[in-house]
Amino acid sequence: MxxxxxxxxxxxxxxxxxxxxxxxxxxxxxxxxxxxxxxxxxxxxxxxxxxxxxxxxxxxxxxxxxxxxxxxxxxxxxxxxxVLMPQAQRPHVQQWLIAALNSVEPFVLAWIVNKVFDKDEAGAARREPMMRRRLAQLQAALGGRDWLAGDGFTVADLLMADILRIPAQNGFLDDLHGLAAYVERATGRPxxxxxxxxxxxxxxxxxxxxxxx
Amino acid sequence: MxxxxxxxxxxxxxxxxxxxxxxxxxxxxxxxxxxxxxxxxxxxxxxxxxxxxxxxxxxxxxxxxxxxxxxxxxxxxxxxxxVLMPQAQRPHVQQWLIAALNSVEPFVLAWIVNKVFDKDEAGAARREPMMRRRLAQLQAALGGRDWLAGDGFTVADLLMADILRIPAQNGFLDDLHGLAAYVERATGRPxxxxxxxxxxxxxxxxxxxxxxx
Structure with a gap:
């Protein structure tokens, strides 16, 4: 069906x-x-x-x-x-999927809610350092690898890259070249x-x- | 080990x-x-x-x-x-676990970060209605059931109830008796x-x- x-x-x-x-x-x-x-x-x-x-x-x-x-x-x-949830990598795929939902997205949303919905520049400015810190930490964790969990693209990358499109479009990845390349790699997929x-x-x-x- | x-x-x-x-x-x-x-x-x-x-x-x-x-x-x-992840209920257990992490906790944290960490009463007041709305929606979704996914207590209830301890302790469940009882039911477990x-x-x-x- x-x-x-x-x-x-x-x-x-x-x-x-x-x-x-x-x-x-x-x-x-x-x-x-x-x-x-x-x-x-x-x-x-x-x-x-x-x-x-x-x-x-x-x-x-x-x-x-x-x-x-x-x-x-x-x-x-x-x-x-x-293949987007390889059994051998399941715990780490779940780990990065949940990191995207609970450790990255809330900080991105906190910033954008202040910035776009509340039009509260001071509030957005207060949220920006925490979002930037998370993004930098994520780039460090990714290191030189192409994808977060294991060798291939997984459901965790799909979700993380989708979330990162917001900071990418707002210039927050301009100095985080590794993370910017990661988003491009993911969203460049057909x-x-x-x-x-x-x-x-x-x-x-x-x-x-x-x-x- | x-x-x-x-x-x-x-x-x-x-x-x-x-x-x-x-x-x-x-x-x-x-x-x-x-x-x-x-x-x-x-x-x-x-x-x-x-x-x-x-x-x-x-x-x-x-x-x-x-x-x-x-x-x-x-x-x-x-x-x-x-037993905390019954196979037949897996999609719904995962659904409620992720709802806890992505649709409930961020609103609870947004409130408490303003209230406790930033000591920004105006900011907390702006976040309060959204948190209250999510809590009321959650109570409505629970309805008369004891647990969120299936008949028994699952890992989704463990996580959701743990998150709800913050609004419970801050009086936000005082008028949501069903949700308050849910938290008590979960945290009353040995x-x-x-x-x-x-x-x-x-x-x-x-x-x-x-x-x-």
């Missing part, structure tokens, strides 16, 4: 490219798994939406009988039994390119539909 | 009870797995510490040949093949009691050692 990925029906320009369905699209392209997209309204969130995603967010998936939310958990589930093209096409189609309405 | 859990040599009073080694202690008590504790200095962090935990934090473990950091990943690793006693005894012993020095 074709996997169903649910995202929003429409979003404004600024989060395009970053709505978390991109992570799941990327993963599905890496695996060559077909999927179709359904939507829930960004505004007027329904009880049915909340029943499937208790925080009223996206994405969530339906994979046969299984429904699942939390992009990190969706990635873990899809990675199971594939699967990311295809996923991003489909992600952006989804919002353009939503614009056209709204314009035609 | 006995598992080795590394935490700090000493911490001040205020984080006692919350240093994340408590999560691993609790898990090891649930599993009845013996372990011994090693320490790294809270101050003067060594290259050897950073080699084992790239963000210069604790805890990390050594389990035979495997060294592992990130408390969430340590819990996932330890849960593997045990394994938590034993883990917390050992965690607090570790800091008391550190005080005595410092006093004798």
């Amino acid at each position: 074709t996997l169903v990925l649910t995202t929003y029906d429409w979003v404004p320009d600024f989060p395009r490219g970053f709505v978390r369905d991109i992570r799941v699209r990327w993963m599905l392209e890496e695996l060559g798994r077909p999927y179709r997209v359904e939507t829930v309204p960004l505004r007027d969130k329904s009880p049915d939406h909340v029943a499937q995603q208790p925080f009223a967010q996206v994405p969530f998936i339906r994979d046969g009988d299984l429904t699942l939310f939390e992009s990190g958990a969706i990635l873990l589930h899809l990675a199971e039994g594939t 699967a990311f390119g295809k996923a991003m093209a489909d992600h952006l096409a989804h919002w353009r189609a939503a614009d056209e539909k709204a314009g035609a309405a | 006995t598992l080795v859990l590394t935490t700090y040599d000493w911490v001040p009073d205020f984080p006692r009870g919350f240093v994340r080694d408590i999560r691993v202690r609790w898990m090891l008590e649930e599993l009845g797995r013996p372990y011994r504790v090693e320490t790294v200095p809270l101050r003067d962090k060594s290259p050897d510490h950073v080699a084992q935990q790239p963000f210069a934090q604790v805890p990390f473990i050594r389990d035979g040949d495997l060294t592992l950091f990130e408390s969430g990943a340590i819990l996932l690793h330890l849960a593997e093949g045990t 394994a938590f009691g034993k883990a917390m006693a050992d965690h607090l005894a570790h800091w008391r012993a550190a005080d005595e050692k410092a006093g004798a020095a």
Whole structure:
């Protein structure tokens, strides 16, 4: 049965490219798994939406009988039994996937929430050193390796690189050449390119539909 | 080989009870797995510490040949093949474990960092509604069930309940009786009691050692 990925029906320009369905699209392209997209309204969130995603967010998936939310958990589930979760490296793949979610992303989000959502420059300035420290520590941990866990690209790299696109786009990797190269290596993969093209096409189609309405 | 859990040599009073080694202690008590504790200095962090935990934090473990950091990943690793990670519920256990780390804890930490570390009351007040909303959504998702994933207590409950101790202690569950009862149900388990006693005894012993020095 074709996997169903649910995202929003429409979003404004600024989060395009970053709505978390991109992570799941990327993963599905890496695996060559077909999927179709359904939507829930960004505004007027329904009880049915909340029943499937208790925080009223996206994405969530339906994979046969299984429904699942939390992009990190969706990635873990899809990675199971594939080359993106090599069994011998499982503890370290999980370690870096969770480091991305709990030790890197919260500091990136703390900065961007202050900067973009609250337009609180002083608050963003207070958060910036901690984010920069984490990024530098991550680069040091990566060292001269191509990928975080083992020799090959894993689900942990997919998630970490996706998170790092925010600091990369905001200039915070300009002096962290190793980490910048890591993000380019990951997002240079054809699967990311295809996923991003489909992600952006989804919002353009939503614009056209709204314009035609 | 006995598992080795590394935490700090000493911490001040205020984080006692919350240093994340408590999560691993609790898990090891649930599993009845013996372990011994090693320490790294809270101050003067060594290259050897950073080699084992790239963000210069604790805890990390050594389990035979495997060294592992990130408390969430340590819990996932330890849960593997045990009743705390029932195979049939794996996707949902992972979903709730990651929800704890990525959809609940960052909002709790954003509040407490403003409140306690930055002593920024206005910043904390701005973060409070989002934290409260996540807590209310979590209670609604739990509904009348005892545990988040399936019928029994899992590693996801251990982690979620540990995170919820902070809002519970700060009065944010006073009107969320279902969630308050959930935290009490989890932390009322003998394994938590034993883990917390050992965690607090570790800091008391550190005080005595410092006093004798």
